[in-house]
Amino acid sequence: MLDELYQLYSTALKLKNIEYSAIPSQRFSVQGGIGTSEENKFLIKHYQLDGTGWGSPFLLVPEVTNVDKETLTQLSTAGEDDYYVSDASPLGILFNNFKPSSANTQRIKRLEKGQPGSPCTKKYLCTNTEFTEKPICTASRQYQNLKIQQIQTLSLAKDEYQQQYEAVVEKLCLCEGLCSSTYLKYGINKPKENIAVAICPGPNLAYFNEVYSLEDMVKHIYGKMDLLGKIKRPHVFIKELNLYIDYLQTDLQVHVKNMNDKKSKQLGKFKIQLQDGINYYKELFSQLPGQTTDLMQTICNELVLSENKLNSLLITD
Helix, strand or coil, X not given: CHHHHHHHHHHXXXXXXXXXXXXXXXCCEEECCCCCHHHHHHHHHHCCCCEEECCHHHHHCCCCCCCCHHHHHHHHCCCHHHEEEECCCCCCCCEEEECCCHHHHHHHHHHHCCCCCECCCCCCCCCECCCCCCCECCCEHHXXXXXXXXXXXXXXXXXXXXXXXXXXXXXXXXXXHHHHHHHHHHCCCCCCCCCCCCCCXXXXXXXXXXXXXXXXXXXXXXXXXXXXXXCCCCCHHHHHHHHHHHHHHHHHHHHHHHCCHHHHHHHHHHHHHHXXXXXXXXXXXXXXXXXXXXXXXXXXHHHHHHHHHHHCCCCCC
């Protein structure tokens, strides 16, 4: 990775007549899904990391993040089913989304009224020229109405039409939604400005169920306090593995009726890589100290369930 990055930026520097012959040192860190001090310590020690990053849990720490009161309450009482991988971004990039958010609630209410899409006021994410010469946003009311009209002319089967329709109307306005929480917290939203909140916490937040002080969160990270208590929570590796398996399952369901050789090979390769990951975890957990403890047994049991779920996914042409 270091060599590849060096080739990229050294070429760019040469174009500016800047000579740089040494590969600079790099810090390596890991972020995403860490929930306990034990996981934090293990990652740093076992993989010789320079640091770790904790993101989503700090959404429940008002001292350091800007979350409005209503959304803060929703996050502190949410469960696993409230978090999901979403294709709501107008840029077409999957991200973790929060079902109870007021932005998602507003999106659904608009659909119930027959008004898909959002008014496009800020126009930061206008990239689509499928129907217009000037780029428009796929979350906009203009684009979604045009796209729905198009798929209505395709004489699709009911389930296929519904699938394409849902893909269109899932897009959400992020230009306003991701700002609204801060505006609401400090009372700086403008008159008639949309105040629906979009927020994208990681699924790990489901296991943190209170509003915390910065001091307590830091103590939790470094093992001075346990904020999770006896909350049942999968190991960070198992949680990530299951997210990938769920992604594969969803992708498989989307393409099951029109599977071609290229897609079949892609999904098959993905499945093999997940199995390789499971085999790596099996070896890793067998080598860890304290493997006879209840915690280690729980992790191994969860790994078996994940493997069984993966094996149940059949990929055919």
